[in-house]
Amino acid sequence: MLVLITYDVNTETSAGKTRLRKVAKQCVNYGRRVQNSVFECILDNAQCIMLKSILKDIINEEVDSLRFYYLGNHYKTKVEHIGVNKGVEVDKPLIF
């Protein structure tokens, strides 16, 4: 399923920047970074539980906000984009 993860963190502090970098590093294992702090991940239930737990440990729950949106398996018609950085499909094979 597609899980959209949005992360709100103050990147004016170096600690915030570091947390964003760590969150991004975990999320891109399962998908792509579509905006600076928005990630589209393809996860099964077990991966989702694991990733949530990892991210929970990275963020500072007192100041950061992390949201998960479950878009299911038929998500291609549920996403639209305007502007730069359309990126690539998360589940498309990469051909070199």
Added chain:
Amino acid sequence: MLVLITYDVNTETSAGKTRLRKVAKQCVNYGRRVQNSVFECILDNAQCIMLKSILKDIINEEVDSLRFYYLGNHYKTKVEHIGVNKGVEVDKPLIF
């Protein structure tokens, strides 16, 4: 239906800050700002087309990115939150 709108804009410039403020102003007419540049809006089809067109005119398509995620009408189980600013339900009446 719930439409999630995520806006990626460089807020280090005053023009970027202004665009974010304008986008937020339009989006909160239809819902709430759940993160600095993430908005949950309740829209019917006509409102959605209108809002998209308004936002398209505000943003700078050459440098900004705007994404729309359509979460349908049964979205309550599709959203999860960790951290600060949980906010209020978009379709809950405000009681003063």
